Amino acid sequence: MVRQVQARGRVPAVAAAVHRADRPLWTGVVGGTGNDTALDADTRFRIGSVTKTFTAVLTLQCRDDGLLDLDDPLDRHLDLPAHGELTVRRLLSHTAGLQREPYGDVWDTLRAPDADRLVAELARAERVLPSGRRYHYSNLGMALLGRLVGQVRGGTWVEVLADRVLAPLGLTATTVDPGPRAATGFLVDAYSDEARPEPPTDFGAVGPAAQLWSTAGDMARWAAFLADPAALDPTGAVLAPATLEEMRWPVTVTDETSWSAGFGLGLILVPQGQRVVHVGHDGAMPGFLAGVYGRRGGEGTPAAFGAAVLGSSGTAVELLDLPHRLLAASVEHDPADITPWRPGEPAPEHLRGLLGRWWGEGFEYVFGWHDGTLQARAAGDPSEKPPAVFAPVPERPDVFRTVSGREVGELLRLTRDATGEVVRMHWATYRFTRRQETFDRYDFRTGD
Known part of the structure; x- marks a missing residue:
């Protein structure tokens, strides 16, 4: 399946992984990095907006620790020149109505604002919809949540992320920088086989929305955590299972007519039928696409079940469907063992x-x-x-x-x-x- 997508989608490099509690980690790579490093399971890719799931978990950690409430307005914790009345909950679910990007033509200049400029120019950013009216995706909103997390924790978003999520879950290959073993991202020409490298980008203060790099193995483990935290974090050191359940509850649909996907608190929810849902996020940055999802419910679904697909093409949308197909195929062809029924104690x-x-x-x-x-x-x-x-x-x-x-x-x-x-x-x-x-x-x- 991975080879088919790499060939049909014309992706220079694809890395995929499936994580489940009852089997060894499966990984597969196809293609080449586009540079002088070898493509293997340790190759890092830009994961783009999958980063938002980490920022969402950090925000809920703050709530569970009593540092904020989801219905707090931002200006209860941050000194902002505008939009301080927007609530944490609205920003997490992309229902605040805030414009998609920071002020300015970020995608023309590829220069994201630093922390001071992000705040200084906030008054020039629009509220494009009334708060609570409907789903409207906002990188700017997630950047503000990253700043909030750093503020209430007394550090930076990068420091808090490393200390409170990456280290406890053993996500050692997930970093804010590409490192020496990263794939090169490409734009594959629509009418020829030319693949042109995309320029590297640092997202600055918008990093909490899209900065991270990772491997497919790390991301499959992260997806498994989002779907089944008790299996990977039994003591709730990172986040209580009940809090992840709260994050997975749908707040809004992403399309008012198709209802094919929903959004919880920082998480995308994709129903699969038969009471099965895939939970996670997609990511896109120049030269890269990522899909990271865990599976919940349904017969044959093992514990701690997640899949990740990372690719070095910014336009091969076939990549985004593959994690869902990998999860379904794994259950169909290698379902979890059925636990035998055994007599239990009588009712009181x-x-x-x-x-x-x-x-x-x-x-x-x-x-x-x-x-x-x-x-x-x-x-x-x-x-x-x-x-x-x-x-x-x-x-x-x-x-x-x-x-x-x-x-x-x-x-x-x-x-x-x-x-x-x-x-x-x-x-x-x-x-x-x-x-x-x-x-x-x-x-x-x-x-x-």
Whole structure:
């Protein structure tokens, strides 16, 4: 598959990797670097906007550490001449309405502003849409988040990134500079086989949006972390799994009619059908394209599953579809081993009477005890749809909190008769009974 894309897309160099917890790292390279270094698994490529996923993780780290709130306006932490009322959350999800690039013709001059100029010229940057109106991609917005991270941490974005993400996850080949073993980026002529090298660029203060270089192996590991952080960071040293789940929740779609992709908090979400989603980001810089995605959900998906494809052509869009195809092919041809079912402990005595079928809102549900938890699902739910899972509320007997699935966050309350049998339940305030009932008014004093 990698060789086909390299040949058909006419890409001077392609590096790809697949990371999964149950297999060794797979890497493949095709082509040449375009310079006097050999192309191999250690060759670095510009990853462009994949950099934004790192800045997003750093921002959520700051939130988890109590240094900021996602609904804080920027001017609560930064001294800005304009746009300080925009919130962290809006910038992360590209819904702030801020113009795409810093003021000036950056892509003509290839001279990005330094930190002082970025701020000084902020008043000349437009708010092209009302905040919250819709998705509008902004490198400028992500640059401001990088400055914010450095400000609240008391360092620079580069320092914080190295200390709090790259080192803990062992991403030793991910750097802000290309290093001595980098591929050369090219523009491949549309009407001939000529490949012209693109000039090197340093993105300066816009670095938090697109500066990084990396290898396919490092990026496949990063993709696996974004999809399944508990497998690669079990102690939550970089970010708690619940926070990554928050980042993966879709905030907006990128196209109002096709709904083929969405954006969470700094992450692109690409649905694959059958309750499978790929999470990550694409990247583009002069002479380079990158696609970095992890896979969540679906039968056969292993733990810590991610793929990365890096290429040294700025126009070979075939590269961007390849990580999705690699993930799907890996599951199809080498699915994760199926864990055998084994008998478990019985339900606690005080809950056994509520197990089985109940009716709510005219629909049938099944409550059961599995994996040491109380669970519920609609009787007609497909097997791949996760159940609702409940946890006891401390010091409130017969009250549970829905911790995942349908009605997450809502309470489940049990009502027992004089013998202790559960005769009614209320889930998110809806009454559940053993037989199908209408919405008749219920008298709690008499039980009628």
